[in-house]
Amino acid sequence: MRLPCPHCGERDLREFTYKGADLPLPEGPDWGPDWEAYLxxxxxxxxxxxxxxxxxxxxxxxxxxxxxxxxxxxxxxxxREPGS
Ligand SMILES: [Zn+2]
Incomplete structure (x- = not known):
């Protein structure tokens, strides 16, 4: 499998590390069901x-x-940058 990098072009998958689902952060800093589901x-x-x-x-x-x-x-x- 190959993935395109916007800076380097199409590259072999072995150059990339999977870091998880790209999900929107829950609202608010307090622990709750939304954060539990997010994590x-x-x-x-x-x-x-x-x-x-x-x-x-x-x-x-x-x-x-x-x-x-x-x-x-x-x-x-x-x-995206954190918080944006
Ligand atoms: Zn790159």
Whole structure:
């Protein structure tokens, strides 16, 4: 499998590290069901997902939208800054 890096172009998967689902942070700093779900509950769809990947050679965090059934990548962009 190959992934596109917005800075380096299409590269081999071995250059990337999977860092988990790219989900919006829950509102508020207090612990509650929303934070528990954010940290511990994950869907595992056979279809489109958006995940965080780290590209080691350029040191970039990426948000990649891909289809887990076909491995087709719909989008690869720099990950958002925390809090944005
Ligand atoms: Zn890169």
């Amino acid at each position: 511990h509950l994950r869907r595992n769809p056979a279809g489109e997902t958006r995940d965080l990947w780290y590209h080691g050679p350029c040191g970039s965090w990426l948000s990649v939208t891909r289809n887990t059934a076909t491995h087709a990548v719909a989008e690869s962009r720099p990950a």
